[in-house]
Amino acid sequence: MSENKGLNLTLKVWRQKDRHSKGQFKEYKVENISTEASFLEMVDILNEQLINTNDPDGPVAFDHDCREGICGMCSLFINGRAHGPDDAITTCQLHMRKFKDGETITIEPWRSGGFPVIKDLMVDRSAYDKIMQAGGFVSVSTGGVPDANAIPIPKADADEAMDAAACIGCGACAATCKNGSAMLFVSAKVSQLALLPQGKVEAAKRAKAMVAKMDELGFGNCTNTGACELECPKQVSISHIARLNREFLKANIKD
Amino acid sequence: MKGFFKSSIGKKLIMSISGLFLILFLLFHLCMNAVVLFSECAYNSVCAFLGSNWYAVAGTVILAAGFLVHIVYAFVLTIQNRKARGTDRYDSQNLPKEVEFASKNMLVLGIIIFCGLITHFGQFWAKMMFADLIGCEEAESLSTNGAYWINYYFHECGALSIVLTVVYLIWFAALWLHLNHGFWSAFHTAGLSNKTWIPRLKCIAKWFSTIVCLGFAVIVIYAACGGIKVPQGCCKDKQAVECQQSTQTPCQQESNK
Ligand code: HEM
Ligand code: FES
Numbered sequence: 001m002s003e004n005k006g007l008n009l010t011l012k013v014w015r016q017k018d019r020h021s022k023g024q025f026k027e028y029k030v031e032n033i034s035t036e037a038s039f040l041e042m043v044d045i046l047n048e049q050l051i052n053t054n055d056p057d058g059p060v061a062f063d064h065d066c067r068e069g070i071c072g073m074c075s076l077f078i079n080g081r082a083h084g085p086d087d088a089i090t091t092c093q094l095h096m097r098k099f100k101d102g103e104t105i106t107i108e109p110w111r112s113g114g115f116p117v118i119k120d121l122m123v124d125r126s127a128y129d130k131i132m133q134a135g136g137f138v139s140v141s142t143g144g145v146p147d148a149n150a151i152p153i154p155k156a157d158a159d160e161a162m163d164a165a166a167c168i169g170c171g172a173c174a175a176t177c178k179n180g181s182a183m184l185f186v187s188a189k190v191s192q193l194a195l196l197p198q199g200k201v202e203a204a205k206r207a208k209a210m211v212a213k214m215d216e217l218g219f220g221n222c223t224n225t226g227a228c229e230l231e232c233p234k235q236v237s238i239s240h241i242a243r244l245n246r247e248f249l250k251a252n253i254k255d
Numbered sequence: 256m257k258g259f260f261k262s263s264i265g266k267k268l269i270m271s272i273s274g275l276f277l278i279l280f281l282l283f284h285l286c287m288n289a290v291v292l293f294s295e296c297a298y299n300s301v302c303a304f305l306g307s308n309w310y311a312v313a314g315t316v317i318l319a320a321g322f323l324v325h326i327v328y329a330f331v332l333t334i335q336n337r338k339a340r341g342t343d344r345y346d347s348q349n350l351p352k353e354v355e356f357a358s359k360n361m362l363v364l365g366i367i368i369f370c371g372l373i374t375h376f377g378q379f380w381a382k383m384m385f386a387d388l389i390g391c392e393e394a395e396s397l398s399t400n401g402a403y404w405i406n407y408y409f410h411e412c413g414a415l416s417i418v419l420t421v422v423y424l425i426w427f428a429a430l431w432l433h434l435n436h437g438f439w440s441a442f443h444t445a446g447l448s449n450k451t452w453i454p455r456l457k458c459i460a461k462w463f464s465t466i467v468c469l470g471f472a473v474i475v476i477y478a479a480c481g482g483i484k485v486p487q488g489c490c491k492d493k494q495a496v497e498c499q500q501s502t503q504t505p506c507q508q509e510s511n512k
Contacts, residue, residue: 012346025346080349106346113341176350178359180339181263211262220339221263221332224440225358230351238443239450245264246446252259 006032007096010104011046015057016117023117026057039084039094040064040074061120067092069233072168075175076121077108082172082231090170090233110175114182114219125171127217128185132169135209136189138198157195164192166234173228179220184228186214187244188236194247204251211248266332271444273325274437280318285470292477295402296486302401307387315384326369333362357436364433371426378408403485409478420479427468434464
């Protein structure tokens with residue numbers, strides 16, 4: 001296959017037995033990693049190695065599912081950045097060609113109050129699910145699929161709603177935020193629905209319920225540093241946070 | 256609105272509104288101070304107009320309340336945010352360089368601003384409005400002679416004047432950074448921004464903070480260079496007579512003894 005000599009790397013990986021144990025970094029060496037491998041494939045190779053050598057800590061636990069940048073499961077703080085050194089991609093879309101031979105790569109789990117570490121590189125992100133359950137939906141009667149053009153929607157609104165809907169709930173925003181704030185996530189979900197006629201009906205209730213849940217779960221207050229949008233794999237804009245603030249204010253003035 | 260001000264966004268809105276209020280005050284303060292660059296007499300008339308009149312005292316009380324709210328919420332929000340961040344920190348975190356320095360250090364900048372404020376209060380407010388309020392006779396003749404005090408602190412006091420000038424310039428630099436982020440952030444928090452307006456607000460924030468801080472800095476440097484001439488009977492009201500009585504600075508009086 002490739003004539004390139006593979007990469008020899010040192011991996012500094014966070015190992016933690018469970019939610020209550022104290023974790024620590026462990027160093028591992030991996031050799032001859034193809035530059036064409038994805039980052040997660042490289043971790044798979046490390047895990048095979050750990051299984052084959054009967055490593056006392058066992059394979060490294062990490063989240064992943066689709067491996068094509070759509071599910072939001074893969075996380076990881078790689079060399080000090082959410083989803084690694086590249087912009088606008090998830091960890092599963094990161095390739096080893098972004099690293100140099102002989103490099104030491106630091107791999108950490110998300111570290112934020114709202115996302116406790118469960119094991120190694122895996123964190124509990126169910127807080128985001130709870131926020132969604134609080135109001136991130138539209139109540140519609142089931143039935144036949146309505147005609148696509150039955151409700152006209154201005155192109156600009158549709159585009160803006162689509163941009164917000166790109167959020168995959170990976171948690172990079174809260175993981176990067178110095179305030180442990182989930183506002184980029186919540187604002188994307190509120191925006192996506194508030195912009196469309198189907199979502200407007202419950203907009204006020206939704207904004208209040210989702211913000212209340214976010215506060216209750218202990219996420220921080222956004223101070224507009226903008227780090228979240230720079231690390232968001234889907235480049236969700238902080239302009240949605242302004243919309244969330246507007247929606248929340250409107251909802252509160254109404255009652 | 257039940258529970259609104261207990262919510263994260265509600266608390267942030269308080270921060271934003273109090274911040275915007277302080278910005279308005281700064282603008283007013285700068286306009287007032289800038290008068291001294293053009294006419295010391297006119298400036299003293301402004302000082303006399305404000306003095307310790309009820310509207311100036313009421314304004315000061317409202318202003319103090321504004322500061323109090325802003326500072327209390329600054330600490331409340333910062334402490335909450337530190338808690339939300341959790342105790343585990345990243346071994347290394349390389350934030351993209353686009354993240355503004357100021358946005359990450361608003362509390363520290365705010366504390367620097369606060370220290371400057373205390374110095375400033377001790378120098379001017381205590382000698383002017385406060386001296387007037389407590390009816391300190393010795394100080395009263397100088398209590399509305401703003402030009403005198405500016406000249407005194409930044410020009411007449413030798414090494415202390417140089418130190419004060421530098422301290423003030425550091426103060427303005429911190430204010431510049433605080434406003435550079437705070438200005439657009441306040442609009443964003445209040446929901447008054449979108450994709451088009453974020454870059455515009457950031458641009459206005461740069462201009463605004465630069466004009467305000469440069470304005471204050473110019474006044475201080477102008478005074479430090481001895482540009483301010485303490486009025487000697489150029490105005491025709493009672494204030495001018497008081498000015499005349501006190502053309503000697505305490506430093507000079509000291510050396511006369
Ligand atoms: C003349 C003085 C001041 C002005 C004009 C001012 C203005 C502002 C403005 C406009 C904001 C943005 C609010 C927002 O993001 O919604 C802000 C934020 C902030 N200010 Fe001030 N401020 C001043 C003094 C202070 C002081 C004395 C402190 C603290 C001791 C302070 C601490 C903070 C903090 C921590 C924030 C960030 C809060 C957040 O984003 O949640 N400020 N300020
Ligand atoms: S594994 Fe689905 S987004 Fe990365």
